[in-house]
Ligand code: NDP
């Protein structure tokens with residue numbers, strides 16, 4: 256059972272991967288889509304491909320003032336956001352915490368946590384006023400299951416999970432829905448970004464296995480957004496069949512002693 260396609264959708268990180276696929280999915284169903292990201296050229300191509308239903312907005316979600324201005328300055332027809340898809344985000348590096356670049360940590364926290372919170376804060380008053388809306392956040396399996404080198408990235412996605420659940424509490428009684436979508440491995444530009452443009456290293460992540468696709472995620476987002484308005488999907492965790500769980504690591508023959 257599904258409901259009507261939402262009228263207006265704001266997707267952050269629409270210049271590639273999940274965000275571009277989500278923009279395409281909603282536009283194909285007749286929604287107006289505000290497509291936001293930093294790379295204006297990419298957004299321009301997406302808008303040219305999808306037509307006047309898509310409004311490209313160049314935006315760095317880390318810039319709180321710019322986020323407020325962008326949301327407040329949307330033109331008629333795009334100003335009343337029904338669905339906010341907080342998708343912009345990234346992982347940088349895979350070094351253990353003791354060797355990690357703290358600039359990378361700053362950028363992940365600023366984008367994945369603070370940027371997502373700024374966008375949410377900018378859009379919510381309008382949704383609450385209209386008593387209608389849906390915030391869909393892109394978390395990650397990495398927010399639940401740790402892996403070596405996941406450190407700050409996994410931490411940011413745990414924030415997204417808990418922030419989403421807490422939003423539900425704050426929005427109690429308003430009719431506004433909140434969903435956190437938490438994918439495992441998906442082949443987008445994610446790993447190329449993580450490895451600073453090293454395509455060979457990125458390709459090796461998905462070698463010999465079948466990852467999720469951006470379209471798989473777009474379909475999940477579209478599904479939760481088009482359920483009847485009394486239904487709230489809190490969290491979706493999805494993975495490729497080829498990805499599952501392993502035992503805990505055990506450090507053998509390592510003697511842990513108290514300092515003398
Ligand atoms: P991509 O690298 O393909 O897309 C990331 C998007 O985020 C780009 O459009 C990028 O646009 C945008 N972005 C990054 N920083 C900013 C910023 N400061 N301001 C605005 N936009 C920004 O990766 P995915 O599509 O895979 O990732 C989308 C989301 O899904 C992320 O939050 C990621 O953490 C999450 N995710 C990804 C998984 C995967 O395996 N691929 C699995 C689980 C979750 P631009 O550079 O133009 O600004």
Ligand code: 8X3
Nearest residue numbers: 395396397438439440
């Ligand atoms: C992306 C999924 O497992 O590569 O969030 O960190 S993973």
